[in-house]
Amino acid sequence: MRLNSLCRALFPIAASASICLGTAPVHAADAGNGFAVRGLGSQACSAYVSALSKPDEFARYGNWLMGYATAHNRLLPDTYDIIPTEPGVDFPNVVAVICRTNSQMLLETAASSAVTAIKPLRQAASSPLVVVSADGKSVSIHQESLKRLQAALIAKQVFKGAATGTPSPQFTDALKVFQRREAIPVTGLPDIDTFIRAIVKH
Template structure:
């Protein structure tokens, strides 16, 4: 049986801010909007227990990742002062974070986990449009926003792996950091490295 799940809990601050941008500003109206029932569509209405049971690489997991990507995009559009909540996180990483939440909260619905993910990502979001930069090591290339690349350099310095200002220096510092952390030494700001360095 297909159920339409209705969210009835107060929205987290990040979502409340997005909602406030599209609603009247009076406190009574804002409070009413934050707590009103709403319908959750698509894979977001599945239970977390079901989410955890979805087969890796299966159709349900693929549709769930597409739903989550759309959920984030909607927040990019609606949240004032946010350009990109997921400045470097891939859908696969986001799904991994959702799995952590759902494993701990099997009775919640997936959309609730997505709300928590938005709240977690908001302080780390890009607040304005940014240039994408290609970092190359041999034939491998990673695209990363320039502000994220600055965070990578700062993170490397904080970890004791200062990088020269050129690309070769960055690759050398990343390779040294990755080796010290037991990561694959790609010399690139890949997902595994960013997840460790920018946590």
């Protein structure tokens, strides 16, 4: 992911721009605006960024982040899954984008900011997983999430098919056109960067 462009796409309004500049909204659990942070979430973002190039260390952080996302799935209203795409890669990548610009921020705070950024993409109810393939690579995605992305690309006059939640060569081509237009990696796959730019970015 390209750091500066994704940061602008994640936080397009002034009230949220502070996340990219080194601060994040505070969510408090007690009267004194504080709560205990457990496990890897209590470490600084710099430790997480350092772990990105070390597979074993990164796996530990990734597991913590998946637990964090699961807790939000359980606690947020009208939420089956806060992550519309493959969570094992995409959610940690969004957290990494935030951490790279906020090295002293707690990992938990960065993860909370990531949840806030992608909340508009959340899936409200369960739907089947479908496999989308392009150029020898594949991802699994909830059908309803794919339908939302197709509808967004139709609205942007990029995809001329129907929003059925079914992959097709025409949809893959439309994704590539949109990705080129947005100057992001052209994969033909519905990754989190593409979702953010198609649905969240205005």
